[in-house]
Amino acid sequence: MNVDIGNALASVSAPGVSRGSLEALDEQVAAAHERIETGRANREHGYEALNLPDRTDPETIRSAVEPIADADAIITVGIGGSALGAATITDALAGESETEAIYLDNVDPEWVSSRLERLPLERTAINVVSRSGTTAETLANFLVVRDAFESAGVDWTDRTIVTTGDSGPLRDLSDRHDLPSLKVPDGVPGRFSALSSVGLVAPAVCGHDLEALLEGAAAEADSLSGSLFECPAYAYGATTYALDARGAGINAMVPYSESLETSAEWFAQLWAESLGKDDLGQTPVRALGVTDQHSQLQLYRAGPRDKFVTFVTTRQRRDRSIPETDVEDLAYLGDATLGELLEAEFEATEASLAAAGRPNVRIELESVDEYELGGFLYGMEAACVLAGELYGVNTFEQPAVEWAKKATRGLLGGGAFEEAEAVAEKTELRIER
Amino acid sequence: MNVDIGNALASVSAPGVSRGSLEALDEQVAAAHERIETGRANREHGYEALNLPDRTDPETIRSAVEPIADADAIITVGIGGSALGAATITDALAGESETEAIYLDNVDPEWVSSRLERLPLERTAINVVSRSGTTAETLANFLVVRDAFESAGVDWTDRTIVTTGDSGPLRDLSDRHDLPSLKVPDGVPGRFSALSSVGLVAPAVCGHDLEALLEGAAAEADSLSGSLFECPAYAYGATTYALDARGAGINAMVPYSESLETSAEWFAQLWAESLGKDDLGQTPVRALGVTDQHSQLQLYRAGPRDKFVTFVTTRQRRDRSIPETDVEDLAYLGDATLGELLEAEFEATEASLAAAGRPNVRIELESVDEYELGGFLYGMEAACVLAGELYGVNTFEQPAVEWAKKATRGLLGGGAFEEAEAVAEKTELRIER
Known part of the structure; x- marks a missing residue:
């Protein structure tokens, strides 16, 4: 550029x-x-993202997606950095591919349902992406998608690829069902991961040229x-x-x-x-x-x-x-x-x-x-x-989003968090019609 | 609310x-x-928009769209206030309608082509919206759409509804071809026109309840x-x-x-x-x-x-x-x-x-x-x-956008405008790879 x-x-x-x-x-x-x-040379957290053009192996990604490479549509279940890099690439190049790339990056129930209803699930692949394997929105949507495949009589284990960290629920799942899987690279925050396995699975399924990227x-x-x-x-x-x-x-x-x-x-x-x-x-x-x-x-x-x-x-x-x-x-x-x-x-x-x-x-x-x-x-x-x-800021952290994650979990009964209690104390000044 | x-x-x-x-x-x-x-009572420019719930007649709109009411898709050709009100309504209620509402609100050639290619034109209606009838983007796109219909052997005059002012090229066109047409209400700036004929044609074709709106x-x-x-x-x-x-x-x-x-x-x-x-x-x-x-x-x-x-x-x-x-x-x-x-x-x-x-x-x-x-x-x-x-601003004007409109017209050979000459004088400080 x-x-x-x-x-x-x-x-x-x-x-x-x-x-x-x-x-x-x-x-x-x-x-x-x-x-x-210096950060790049020492592979420090975050700086490592700027090494991805050398470190990402397109062949590994293409091998992993090989079982689903003939899909008509690929649903990426991910949010934030687990969706936006891939979406940027597949949306930019949509005119070059016969495969539709869809992103479930929100938990709006009507919207999730409408996206799933119009897809031929037996010709659709699932790409679930979460480093921790515990991201609430992603896991909730994945449970919904898996259920929709089962209800349609389609074996989701034949059509799913997992991109996650070394451990956690998604890694366990992928081991248990012997799913093709890729590893989220170490030292690369989600928003810097477009040029890794996190951002390149959907482009690979769509047939885009990973080497050129x-x-x-x-x-x-x-x-x-x-x-x-x-x-x-x-x-x-x-x-x-x-x-x-x-x-x-x-x-x-x-x-x-x-x-x-x-x-x-x-x-x-x-x-x-x-x-x-x-x-x-x-x-x-x-x-x-x-x-x-x-x-x-x-x-x-x-x-x-x-x-x-x-x-x-x-x-x-x-x-x-x-x-x-x-x-x-x-x-x-x-x-x-x-x-x-x-x-x-x-x-x-x-x-x-x-x-x-x-x-x-x-x-x-x-x-x-x-x-x-x-x-x-x-x-x-x-x-x-x-x-x-x-x-002079810490570019690679996002501490301010933790509060709401804990409060959400607490509100849904996933543990005791003082943040959840603060929700009930809202100051109101309501003007009603 | x-x-x-x-x-x-x-x-x-x-x-x-x-x-x-x-x-x-x-x-x-x-x-x-x-x-x-006072502005509402005197029907002053702009304030008149707040009278639309009383002044808009849904029956007039439904009659105008009657010839195209069975369309599978409706393309609205308009930009800014001529598209966003209708799009807000039809996108919000998309789950309630079998009719697809599409908005050609940009002149990106690949995007325009891809939108037109996937539509069954013989089952598609056209809604062209411009108060002046001269909006460059809208008229350019309308010429393209009309041509696409002709190339597909579909009579666009059977499938087009026009929403425009009392005079101008679109009004002339609608008179010449005896097209169903609606009038952009006087005194209502485009961005305040969602609840008028400007915003309600596509919702009407989609079967939404205009009275309830x-x-x-x-x-x-x-x-x-x-x-x-x-x-x-x-x-x-x-x-x-x-x-x-x-x-x-x-x-x-x-x-x-x-x-x-x-x-x-x-x-x-x-x-x-x-x-x-x-x-x-x-x-x-x-x-x-x-x-x-x-x-x-x-x-x-x-x-x-x-x-x-x-x-x-x-x-x-x-x-x-x-x-x-x-x-x-x-x-x-x-x-x-x-x-x-x-x-x-x-x-x-x-x-x-x-x-x-x-x-x-x-x-x-x-x-x-x-x-x-x-x-x-x-x-x-x-x-x-x-x-x-x-x-204390003039809410209903948008004077700052005129400069670029004149420059665009001048650049395309549509007249002599000093604004177009200023474009060539750009200060550059280029950093190239």
Whole structure:
């Protein structure tokens, strides 16, 4: 991926970053890069994620999915980092596969039922993913899915692959039923695991090119260097950090491609869980070009100066002509393609923000394919790790989510937790109709 | 709808609003309510939207769609306010209809092609919506759709309904081909038009109960009063305004129902375009419970104190049991249903934010049905108009989006616009791999 931070310069936008400030920041980037390289070399927790392009073996994954490789649909039962990486890849490349990839990443009962009802279960595979093997939502959904297969007379043990840690209920289950299984790699937090077995099972079943994904990531890894002016990933991480430090803490991620819509969700988790701590962090906002020009652009251009926009663009796409029309006022459309309209709208929107002095950054992908996606996923992860070093936070932990997990378990009778008791003490000020 | 603002009180959260401040603010609410009622009585631009429950005639809409009422699928070609209201309703109620509702609200060529390819066009209806009849994305897509029907040998004039203003290319087209058509109501901006012909054509084709939608909205309208302590909609608008004034300008909308996911997009447009001006306004963030507990919660609970969460919950839903398991660590799940798990997760998440002193507001719907949806749509619109009065902005305009529209047109050769020339002058600072 390439990055253009020109519209984040103080000469264009307010807040903005001066070239002098960027040069000063580059010394911190050099130090952070040293730290990151040490972490990678020592395979420290979290930093190890940046070694995945070398460590992930696509052949192991393809062997594991071989028994289910002919499925018409693959249901991934997982949540958060156990679903978003795979979903980003299979949604981006959905047009290239005959196999449908579905994600059960919520426990809404009607929604779960409607997803299961419309699937031909005898032609559907199950991919259950949880490092601990105890994630409540994932295990509840897995119990429901397994039951649905049994009710339909389909042997779920023939159609299930497990991705989990070395021990725990899912590991036990996979041993007991001799299921194909993969191991969640050590030292890799869920939100950084897209390029491991966690993120690559569904893409493998869909027939996507795992080698190209990893090669694209490896090329991005090769570009990591001690200067933000030479490394797109670090340029992105450092610029967004600098914009936040100057008051623009909201990061609106706006891909100009429907196929990349899920990538904005993946990015939001990566950014929010990694950097959102100690009262610090950027707030990721998910949007979509061109659709959200008719929804969010007014705010981005004329609202509070507390935000910047990250555009993600692709240079190449399959295009489609706009048919000619005899309506004079619309004749200009008939000379163009949908792709040209999309491209013009992107350039116009980017320029409209700059003209209003609103900071924005452009991430450019050559196209939406495995190689470019691998580079994008790796690049954003490296950008996040760099930003975490600059913020001085513990990028690889997410302690604030534990409270609610304990309270949930307590509320459902899964043990005594003081957090569950606090739920009953809610302060109410109800206004009823 | 009912609203609970207890967790936004200063006794719970920081920032938070003291009861004394709320009482002082209530005097401004009373004055704003007077202004709103005057605007409604005089049918002023924008305020007229709050009269829709009385002015919309469901029978006119049902008659117009009668020729296409047996369609298996309805494609709405529209963008922004011309799509999001209808999409909110048909997505929320998708489980109740055999008819598939699809929205072409983007010009991504691969995505448009993939949507059209999988539809049985001879059983598909077209709903094209643009007040001016010149919206570039909508007209480009309509030309593409029309062409696809012609290529498939299907007479599009038998299967198209037009919703537009009194004049313009779409009105001319509808006259020329004698198409069924509806009029976009005067004085109602697109983002406030869900409860008019703009938002109700697709729900009508899907067989949803338009009367119940309007009745629910009318009941919410009846609850408008001069005090935030007596009106859920005003309680929501005033509380969010007060939280923003105290530093929490990010409004994360988190429905705990997959069927309401699109409603968060509709809300984001309503909030962003109406309030995002003059360097003011809240930044809406779209999220989803429980999924985003594993993505955004860390940030919401431990990141900067610049945000609050709006939960949307439903009391009733069709439930599904979680099958029992012999795994001891998971036995507590087998005693519950998916709905109970969802509910426990919501309560735990809400309490976890309060325990960390992070403001949040709860909007309660009885269930997801036409009546409750009508109330929710109307209530959020009234809340938005109230907030606009408190901010002192022009709620019903969106001037900042014009620049990019002109630049787009200029870039495509649709006329000479200085905005298009500015695009070429972009400041670049490229970092390439």
